[in-house]
Amino acid sequence: MPxxxxxxxxxxxSSRSLFNLEKENEIFETEGITGYRKFQLEHEDEPLEPGTAFYLVQSLLHLNQNAKKRIVEVVVMSRNSPETGVRIMKSVHKYELDITRMAFSGGEPLSPYIDAFDINLFLSKDLKDVQTVIDSQKSPAAFIYEPPSEFKPTDSRVKMAFDADAVLFSDESEHRYKTEGxxxxxxxxxxxxxxxxxxxxxxxxxxxxSKIQEELPESVELSPLRLAIVTARNAPSHMRVIKTLRKWGVYVDEAYFLGGLSKDNVLKxxxxxIFFDDQEVHLTDSSKFVPSGKVPYASDSPLQKLNSKSKLTKPKDDK
Incomplete structure (x- = not known):
């Protein structure tokens, strides 16, 4: 029965988002599959260090202990083969992550398997895979930045932060701002x-x-899942955000309308x-303090075309 x-x-x-596999990836890039396979087999019993998405995954899985029923499932998705993926499996076991489903594609792209595993959120360090998923509109997807060097959560609650335009909402308003002022x-x-x-x-x-929050303790102080919007919007454009969330039937715990102020201090x-944004100007700073993911524009988005045109016409720096 399904x-x-x-x-x-x-x-x-992805395994590179969950664990720090940058050294291993460098070996793959320089020595190919033979060198990579040899290294992984030789270090099979050495646990991998946590990656950018590790604490998010760990905290999300802990929600199952607070809920009336299982509400979170995590699937590790990797381009490793089952053989070279043994170290990943052992690391999952070592950290006692309640993960039972894994996909090892043996070098093939992971994006075709989004539907097969009923994925609601895809996190990866492969920009091509993320872009393919975004373009397909099958699932939210984000390109994961390098882990912040000093990030270690002090709160056992899951805290997720989202930019507004081009992330939670369409890019129509952001396009208007960039083209009309x-x-x-x-x-x-x-x-x-x-x-x-x-x-x-x-x-x-x-x-x-927001639906999952309904399965968790009702007290605001004790709620193990907190959702926040961190946006460059400010008055008078903030009301449309609040009224839209009401229409969606969504409860957001916190909202910060910054009006151009830096987002990194608020996120810290x-x-x-995890923090999701569409613009590198915000992510470059925020990723130094909190785990961050970039939500790319769809390939046919007017904003994507606007950005491409901007890059082509941008004058070169004087040397």
Missing amino acids: VDFSDILVVGV IEAFHKYEQEHEDDPLTEGPFAKLLIKL AFGAH
């Missing part, structure tokens, strides 16, 4: 504050996370296990 995951959050995490953006948002924003690539994930204070 397993029903309709009420379960299923996270697909801040005044036109604020004017339009204020005039349309009662019109719900269009869903973005991470909307369904937020809605599912929040203690995010």
